[in-house]
Amino acid sequence: MGEVVKRAYKYRFYPTPLQAEQLNRTFGCVRKVYNLALDARTRAWAVHGQRSTYVQSSAWLTEWxxxxxxxxxxxxxxxxxxxxxxxxxxxxxxFLGQAVALPAFQVQA
Incomplete structure (x- = not known):
């Protein structure tokens, strides 16, 4: 059998101004959704003692x-x-498995 060859490629992305705007909008929306869901899940736990699931978070996104x-x-x-x-x-x-710290809010870099 032949020897396995591993290769790595490095790519650089040069977005057009329109693409950069769309990427910034997408990243901003992702940050907003993450922070909203984190706040909602934290409140659900602190106030009601309820764990929230991904399915519930997805339903919240639809409502938002x-x-x-x-x-x-x-x-x-x-x-x-x-x-x-x-x-x-x-x-x-x-976090609930005690492996990592509680998720933190994301801030714009």
Missing amino acids: KRTEELAYLTEVSSVPLQQALRHLQAGFAG
């Missing part, structure tokens, strides 16, 4: 998109927004 204040969330793809909720779920699962 229907509000006038957060209607701009519909302007970006739902895939990265859902992924933010999955990352938050993983963070809470690690």
Whole structure:
């Protein structure tokens, strides 16, 4: 059998101004959804002693998109927004399993 060759490639992305604007909008919406879900899940635990699931967080996202204040969330793809909720779920699962610290709010860099 032949030898396994491992390769790595390095890519650089030069977005157009329009692409950069869309990326900034998407990242901002992801940050907003993550922080909203973190706040809602933390409040649900502190006030009611209830754990929240990814499914509940996803339902909250749908409700948030229907509000006038957060209607701009519909302007970006739902895939990265859902992924933010999955990352938050993983963070809470690690915290409840005592493996990691409580997830923290994201701030703009």
